[in-house]
Amino acid sequence: MLFAFDDAQCRSLAETHGTPCFAYSGEAATEQFTALRAVLPSRVRLAYAVKANPHPGLLARFAALGASFDCASIGELERVEALKLPPGRTFFAGPGKRETELLRALVMGVRVQAEGFEDLARLDAMADREVAVNLRVHPAFDIDEGNRIIGGSGPSAFGVDEEEVPALLQKAAQLRHVRIRGLHVFAASNQRDAAKLRTIHGAVLNLAKHLHEAHGMTFEQIDLGGGLGVPYAPDEAPLDLRTFGQGLSGLLAEHAWFTDELILEPGRFLAGPCGTYLARVVRIKESRGTRFAILEGGINHLIRPLLTGQPFPVRAVGKGHGTLSYTLAGPLCTSLDRLGEVRLPELAPGDLLAFGTTGAYGLNEGMTHFLSHPVPPEVWVE
Incomplete structure (x- = not known):
């Protein structure tokens, strides 16, 4: 679906609200969410990536449908906080989290996606209780080759380089309150090929298995990031949702060692x-x-x-x-x-x-x- 409104609706919106303007269809947002949710295994959680569009109407609609939320700034945290959700439905990512943002996340009970030891140490100094976090890892392999948004296996401002994880775990073991209980790997960007997504997600789960077996990491959550694509032209095929859902089910069956929660962070797919x-x-x-x-x-x-x-x-x-x-x-x-x-x-x-x-x-x-x-x-x- 390239256009949410027909010509008559577009003319009416332009006459009523003036131009230029943006219009968002609640019905289309619901259709995207429910179609994706219907094909996913029950232990896959959908966390809407607020960076795609933080409009209050979208956030309220997705919240009512059961979404969690992936935030990347204090402004996004505040917009989600206004929804008055129960604890456990918000994640906080981003490579440059300030102390004030981390403190706000701690007070809100938000699950932090730690980008490095700095995030862990600052949270530990602020906390007065045990705090579970997810660790973002930058893989040594190219997970979405040639994608300029994700980047390749070279230097990255995001996450902990895979080869640096053992040393980080040794340091993290000395922290009083913070415990690494999840893995975060941002897997793809605007990818409409279900088979390629299965390969990418399989590589992330293989990485998680290696970290679990070689370094004793335990995972309550494995966050595959976002990356579900949408067509921008009539000749572009949409993501085959049924095949995508089957792919995730197959991967969970292959990785029987992991029995907890997978997380997806679609933004473009849900809101676009x-x-x-x-x-x-x-x-x-x-x-x-x-x-x-x-x-x-x-x-x-x-x-x-x-x-x-x-x-x-x-x-x-x-x-x-x-x-x-x-x-x-x-x-x-x-x-x-x-x-x-x-x-x-x-x-x-x-x-x-x-x-x-x-x-x-x-x-x-x-x-x-x-x-x-x-x-x-x-x-x-x-």
């Missing part, structure tokens, strides 16, 4: 398909053989095409399909402000464009404050 960004054409310009459509918003709202080279799907509302080539440009004073090259019907100033799959890594990732353009509204649609 529920969002649509609406913006109007301001002007059309032809320059040395290139036809530009200059829009009300650009990378200040949708920076993802610049970061990844992957444009969001787009259509001209009420105009059907077209064959004219356009370079979509935004209003910012930089030639980097491009949203992709697309084929659309002939456009004119005032035409409404709808960008699909913008429920994840949309407004919250944009260069919102550059040039001080107004921040577009975010509309929750039931």
Whole structure:
């Protein structure tokens, strides 16, 4: 599903709320969550990655459906804290946790994903009781080859290098309160191949087995991270959920030594398909053989095409399909402000464009404050 709203809904939203704006479908969010939950083994926990989209409507919807939450800043922790969830449904990750953030996580009863000994030592100094944490490990193997978001097996700012784990465990054994009781490996990013995900997750479980057998680590939780992908173009196949679920079931059967909880942290998969960004054409310009459509918003709202080279799907509302080539440009004073090259019907100033799959890594990732353009509204649609 590339677009959460049809043309009539897009026109109504634009007339009611103005443009540019983001709209999120509660129905689409529910469908994504329930479809994924239905194929997973019962001991797989879904923890929504708040970084994908922290909109209160999304958080409340996923919480009501039983989600846990993966946070990466004190701001995200505060948004989840406002949901008033019972303890044990929030995780706190990130490579640069400040002492104030760790203290807040400790007070909230949040499960910390420790990135190194610094996290462990600071928590230990603050705690007055036993605290279980998960240790993020940076594997010595390339778990999602060529993925620039995850990175390879070279140097990384994330986690503890696999070869450094034995030395860290020796130091951690001297701590008074903190106990390592879980493993965290961020496994993939925007991966739609169920077979490849099975291979990646199998490698993580093999790593966990090695750490368990060679170094005596015990795991209440193994966190596979996020990485479940969604299509951004009509010719891209969606993730085969049934095959994905079967893959996880098979891996759990193969790893009978591990009897506790697996965790997945989907963000894009759950939130992406529920969002649509609406913006109007301001002007059309032809320059040395290139036809530009200059829009009300650009990378200040949708920076993802610049970061990844992957444009969001787009259509001209009420105009059907077209064959004219356009370079979509935004209003910012930089030639980097491009949203992709697309084929659309002939456009004119005032035409409404709808960008699909913008429920994840949309407004919250944009260069919102550059040039001080107004921040577009975010509309929750039931």
